[in-house]
Amino acid sequence: MVVKLRLKRFGRLNHPTYRVSVIEGQRRRDGRVIETLGYYLPKAKRVEEQLKLDTERAQYWLSVGAQPSETVASLIKRSGGTLPTKKKRVRKKSKAKAKPFVPPRAKKKKAKPAAAAE
Numbered sequence: 001m002v003v004k005l006r007l008k009r010f011g012r013l014n015h016p017t018y019r020v021s022v023i024e025g026q027r028r029r030d031g032r033v034i035e036t037l038g039y040y041l042p043k044a045k046r047v048e049e050q051l052k053l054d055t056e057r058a059q060y061w062l063s064v065g066a067q068p069s070e071t072v073a074s075l076i077k078r079s080g081g082t083l084p085t086k087k088k089r090v091r092k093k094s095k096a097k098a099k100p101f102v103p104p105r106a107k108k109k110k111a112k113p114a115a116a117a118e
Contacts, residue, residue: 001024001025002024002025002026002067003022003023003024003025003034003061003064003065003066003067004022004023004024004025004066004067004068004069005020005021005022005023005037005058005061005062005066005067005068005069005072005076006020006021006023006029006068006069006071006072007019007020007021007029007040007069007071007072008020008021008023008029008030008033008036009029009030015043016042016043017039017040017041018039018040018041018042019033019036019038019039019040020036020037020038020039020040020053020058020072020075021033021034021035021036021037022034022035022036022037022061022066025067035057035061037053037054037057037058037061038051038052038053038054039051039052040053040075051075051078051079053075053076053079053081055076055079055080055081058076058081059081059082062076062083062084063084068083
């Protein structure tokens with residue numbers, strides 16, 4: 001079960017309000033919520049009123065393995081939280097040597113038997 005931190009849309013036409021929610025990955029955008037962490041009002045006039053987020057709970061969900069959407073990740077950074085960094089994958093080189101390239105052989109065309117002359 002993949003858990004995601006994403007926005008859930010509310011509000012009237014041309015005046016969106018969003019709730020920052022913890023939702024199961026397979027659910028739709030406005031589907032069933034596990035937990036609500038705060039809200040985001042993009043049309044609010046004051047910057048202080050635009051975002052309210054429980055960063056402590058967001059950090060908990062991130063530590064458990066929840067994946068934030070791009071927008072929620074930027075909101076967490078904006079509210080003063082930190083995102084976990086992904087470890088860079090170290091790829092090991094193969095010990096076996098590569099075989100030299102051999103082009104495939106062209107197929108020979110079969111000669112058609114000559115028609116018997118009468």
